[in-house]
Amino acid sequence: MSSKPEKITPRSEDYPQWYQDVIREADLAEPAKVVKGCMVIKPYGFAIWEKIQRTLDSRFKDTGHQNAYFPLLVPQSFITKEAEHVEGFAPELAVVTHAGGEELEEPYVVRPTSETIIGHFFGKWISSYRDLPMLINQWANVMRWELRTRMFLRTTEFLWQEGHTAHANHDEAKEEVRRMLDVYADFAQGTMGMPVIRGTKTETERFAGAVDTLCIEAMMQDGKALQAGTSHDLGQNFGKAFDVKFQSESGELEYVWQTSWGVSTRLVGGLIMTHSDDDGLVLPPALAPIHAVIIPIYRNDEQKAAVMDAANALRKELGAIDIAPQGVRYRDFLEVQIDDRDMRPGAKFYHWERRGVPMRIELGPKDLEKGQVCIKMRTGGTGKKEFLDRDAFVAGIKARLDAYQDELLAAAKARMAERTVTLDTWDEFVKTFEGDDSVFAWCHWDGTTQTEAAIKAETKVTIRCIPLPGEGPDAEPGTCIKTGKPSAQRVLMAKAY
RNA sequence: CGGGGCGUAGCGCAGCCUGGUAGCGCGUUCGGUUCGGGACCGAAAGGUCGGAGGUUCAAAUCCUCUCGCCCCGACCA
Known part of the structure; x- marks a missing residue:
């Protein structure tokens, strides 16, 4: 490697420090500092979250859910309506007591989750079995006053998605809980390349107010578990607390059976700790904001002009390739960037490696001459540069990225099995x-x-x-x-x- | 919230013990030479030393308080 001082602490030396170093060097996020326990998600980090959102949102739509949005502030009295729910969340609530220069008659809590306020509105919207099932999802921020925070894994404010559904009977609700857990598990493995174990939480770890909590647990590289997603069977607890009743087909008045399920920006932390190495971030193509970077190589202006022409042509061609997974309702084009900064190529290599870009394409005079490209994958394989016929490379890039995605999952599975x-x-x-x-x-x-x-x-x-x-x-x-x-x-x- | 560590230029740090006009490396900007694994030369910009108060002729340095970050514990997606 190089004689330069290492910017990223090796995992073997200090795992938590490594984690922070990777985030900093990949420019994903930074601690807000001016706001306790909060973080700023920087553009490159947010781009990953946007990819997560898009993929999941598409799956939620496919399972019949609709997006909606509920208020950030929840009347304090709502939180206290469900006994276990209050008990679970009371210690971590942020409360708004003043507004408009005056003390409020009833304080608002900043939502730590939205079961209560959504329960309230479900009560207004649902009156008949014909209104069921009610399948709602919300993309939102929530706030939980945590004692100890770590970027992405636990911050005071975080972004997430919370699904809230109401059903006519318990079996249907249970099916929903399991269906969404499976969506999460499939997403974690298929899209994030992060193997997970599906299970049921014990009473101690169960969501406050739920009768049953299902979860997916992933293993990080230090062998620790990360709860990556949860899906709750709320029974009739919130239905009773918020008087959400419906008239059944037989004409009887019954409480609805509800579910809720969520994943958060914590997934980004899981992604980091699943694949990344001592050289920095490693991203699966399915979530990488940039799939490939072209590094132009030249010695003089004449070469530079020729190489840049070729690079632009290659980028245009690659950028037209749709790499969206099968079955989704959106298109997702290969994102290729040309790094034409005035730097030594070697410095650019390190730059993009730290950011986890799956593929590097070197393009120089020799390549133009031979009609080839020089490529190197971020990790795996032989770790060596490969020289490929240009057109064959273009034709095969999707398969190559798919293979890389599979390799990352396989490596993660192997690590998990080992431990x-x-x-x-x-x-x-x-x-x-x-x-x-x-x-x-x-x-x-x-x-x-x-x-x-x-x-x-x-x-x-x-x-x-x-x-x-x-x-x-x-x-x-x-x-x-x-x-x-x-x-x-x-x-x-x-x-x- | 308890224990420990740390806040000095964008980043990493020295200076503090023993008060006396704020320094180093990297990065940044400009000019030039370079360019297939972290380039080099020359010039320049950049800091109310986390904040408040106190001691002192004088505070990055000593004292008190406070805020934040990191690590360990209890709580949690």
């Missing part, structure tokens, strides 16, 4: 989780909150989820790793972000 273990004794368990890092451990658990709390207190390890069928080891009875009491199946245990 996934099955443990049966408490001694092993303690030893496994001794250090700072973590693994995914499949262990038996007696199903009690007490045992869960004891395990956490002693080892910082939490039950990430009870796997859905097929997501973990086949269910077979055993004995709890901590207490030795009977257990029906293994659950996923890990330290978490």
Whole structure:
């Protein structure tokens, strides 16, 4: 490599520092500083979020949901209507007490989530079974006063999407909860290249006010788990709290069955910690704002003119290629940029590598002469430059990017498999989780909150989820790793972000 | 909120102990030579030393308070 001082701390040296270095060097975001716990998402980072939004939004539309928008401020009394919901969110609420120069009669809370205010409006909108199901999604910002923040993973204000639906019966609501979880899982793996495990949260980790919370859990490179998305079965809890009733086909008045589900800008943090390396950000093509950068190589003005002509022609040709995944309702063109800054080519290589651009195209006099391009992928493969016939390269670029996307997922899966273990004794368990890092451990658990709390207190390890069928080891009875009491199946245990 | 660390030029830091007109590296701007893995020469711009108060003839430096960031813990998408 180079003799220059490293700008990115190696992962082996200090993982959290590495994470921050990658974000800074890729120019994704920076701490706001002037606003506690908040971050500024910079254009390149926001472009990734926009890609996430577009892909997910398309899937939400495909599953019948419509976007809407509800107020940022929620009357404080709304929050207190659902007992568990208040209890869960009270500590992290920001409250507006003054406006227009006067103290408000009733304070507003800045939404930490919108179940309550949406519940209120569902109550007004729903009166008959004909109004159901009500399938709403909102793209919004929310605020939770967190004690400790990390960029993208946990900030006081964050961006997300929250789906809110109301159904005529519990089965339909449960189906919805599972359907959207599967959308998340499919998106995480297919688009982000981030393998996940689908499961059910324990009572401790369940959403405040839900009867059941499903989740997808991803593994970061240090083996820690990241809750990447949740889908809640709210039962009739909010229906009762906000008096959301409908007249059924048989004419009876019943409370609706609701669901809610969300993913946030945390996904960007997960994306970073899934693929990136000591050289900086690594992005899957499906979410990369820029797919390829052309670096022109020349020694004099004459060469420069010729190379720039060729570069512009190549860019135009590549930019017409639609790389949207199959089945989506939008088009997504290959984004290719030419870096014509007055810098040494080597400096440009490092610049774009830190930003995770999947492919670099070098174009110089020799390439024009031979009708070829010199390309190098950001990671994987042989790691070497490849010289390809220009037209064949253009024809094959989509397949090449698809292959790169698959490689990233495969590498992430391999890492996850490497760090996934099955443990049966408490001694092993303690030893496994001794250090700072973590693994995914499949262990038996007696199903009690007490045992869960004891395990956490002693080892910082939490039950990430009870796997859905097929997501973990086949269910077979055993004995709890901590207490030795009977257990029906293994659950996923890990330290978490 | 508890424990620890840190706030000095865009970034990374020195200076602080032992008060005396603010420095280094990288980056930036301009000019030139360069250009297939982080170029070089020359010139220049850029800081109310996180903020407030105090001690002092004099404060980046000493004292008090405060705000923010990072790490560790408790809470969480």
